[in-house]
Amino acid sequence: EPEVTQTPSHQVTQMGQEVILRCVPISNHLYFYWYRQILGQKVEFLVSFYNNEISEKSEIFDDQFSVERPDGSNFTLKIRSTKLEDSAMYFCASSTQGTENTEAFFGQGTRLTVV
């Protein structure tokens, strides 16, 4: 069964460093998303991406964050200068259409630890 894959599964980085989280969405999907979950808290929406541009973003997704689809298969989330409060599990998701019409499939997540 097709699945969304995320790498790495766990990343430790020093405060102030840049990190790139990688995702390979399901191959025929056109809509891509990033969510995050701080330990013990709700899963929160960060950004949605369609047709090579951001379609919506939350207030969490500030100038420190960016997303990119550098080729036909990868979807990345970059955090330019990490802060301690960026420590969280980051989930990538994809869907064939917008999620109002179809189910979004989630990856297994990347646990980011900022020290």
Place this chain on the structure above:
Amino acid sequence: KQEVTQIPAALSVPEGENLVLNCSFTDSAIYNLQWFRQDPGKGLTSLLLIQSSQREQTSGRLNASLDKSSGRSTLYIAASQPGDSATYLCAVDRDDKIIFGKGTRLHILP
């Protein structure tokens, strides 16, 4: 602003019992509602998706209902097993983003 609330926050039941998890949401204008399972430190596994026009969905021992007008959903688990122990998340979809509840942490006692 859409808010999703799940009650109870935690639940422990003996193996074999049937149980119900509750979810409520404040804005009934949703496209669909989804139940997920999350094991500790792990990702999100989709269990059931109910479109806004539907009233319920079933998968094996799981049954989810949706009452959109009252802003409620329930997840019914029949004949619970220790392997069902996990956190169950309710999530609603609106405007191409999914809003999650905080989850119910379920522990099935052997």
